[in-house]
Amino acid sequence: MSNVIQIERLNKTYDSGFTALRDVNLSIRKGEIFALLGPNGAGKTTLISIVCGIVNASSGTVLADGHDIRRDYRAARSRIGLVPQELSTDAFETVQATVTFSRGLFGKPANPAYVERVLRDLSLWDKRKDKIMALSGGMKRRVMIAKALAHEPDILFLDEPTAGVDVELRRDMWNLVRGLRERGVTIILTTHYIEEAEEMADRVGVINHGEIVLVERTRELMDKLGRKELRLQLAEPLATLPEALSDLPLSLEAEGQELVYRFDARHDQGDVAGLLRRLDEQGIAFRDLRTRESSLEEIFVDLVHNGRKGD
């Protein structure tokens, strides 16, 4: 799969002296959904803003569909759509007028049929003559997406697209994003909702303190860095762990009523059968058991706050 965005040795230091990006290298593949995760102030929005032309890089290069974003900015920018984090809209404009404006601004001739399709896809057609200030926050978010899609971009940046929207709209957005991907649009999203990345992204990139900490396929990341947990509800509570089981990563919880076995999904396949056999040898009986896998959120927190990295 070819790369549609190629970022090399990108640095950004603002006039205030704050360094937002440090030697960032990143490739986004054509047609994928890429989630960029990172805590507040990690550099996500700066990175997106540089690619879209809103912020100047201090050094480094960015190619969008093979076009340098500075030297060949017209070709690069015409391929990119951006939905920024803030709900920045022209309050007094109508929905249809603002979407038509965006299409023209990006150099495309008027195409009422296409604008109608975009508005219908986003359930905005009935609101097309309404002023933006009369819309709800969720509807304004849809208008922002419609504006970003107005010039038929191949690459779409969604900066925190579902921040502050209700569950229904979030589900609608996810469906929209999947629909766009099916039409061949590459989608790069930043999000605080880790389950969003887990649910939608083909690959995940984690950025912290302006550095890319890790880029990995979402499933592989969870397989590699995820942890598994086996929780046994004991028939009789234990005061302490038997000495014979001290070589295993076991702990007692719930006042000795639960025995918990945690293992690394990558390094340790977790010999559950062996554990159960040894418990039987020790005469420890259990009434119930359940297993769970750590979420992407836990992996993310581990990466960002504990500095854990994938090999």
Place this chain on the structure above:
Amino acid sequence: MNLHGVKAIYRFEMARTWRTLLQSIASPVISTSLYFVVFGSAIGSRMVEIDGISYGAFIIPGLVMLMLLNESISNASFGIYMPKFTGTIYEVLSAPISPLEIVLGYVGAAASKSIILGLLILATSRLFVDYQIAHPFAMVGFLALTAVTFSLFGFIIGVWADGFEKLQIIPMMIVTPLTFLGGTFYSVSMLPPFWETVTLFNPVVYLVSGFRWSFYGVADVHLGVSLGMTVLFMLVCAGLIGWIFKTGYRLRD
């Protein structure tokens, strides 16, 4: 060239004018007409002629210029400041549109509005004062040149301003006083020699003088000097805008 982009900005800005007709058109026409009523019809009839021109007619070019400068600056500065204020500037900055095209859209619309207003005010003033236009093409040329030049200046103010106070401060504190002291209500030659020399440092003198020449064929300073000073100011503004886009000053971090 991204002509669709230029048209989109131009139409967007003009749409704002039509949406706010009372504020954009009616208000400046009415307030300037009051000058004609007071200084032209009421007081003007009791004042002596200047350079053989009735006082009411004499002040018309200066008053049109006063409105033209203020409206050009205010339209252009508001046009670029509002997207910065609301955050919608992100769209213009991320669009495949060159600095020249952005300026053409914003400044073109601001200058168009000012020219329309100038012509409307001229037509309205005819209701109160009788005047002639000796050089109509030159008059329209001066009107357009001044509107474009001061719209460029307004664009700079709009980029520079980081609050509504700054947006207003230059038109109110500098441009209006310079216009009042730039020969709008009197001929520079009526001043004592010292103040006449001082007045020549006021750039508005050259605008009013050149514009008045297009009406009555008389001017405080030579026509060529008026034209040269206006073009020079336009080039300075254009140069500053070029610098703004090159460095990203208050537009692009």
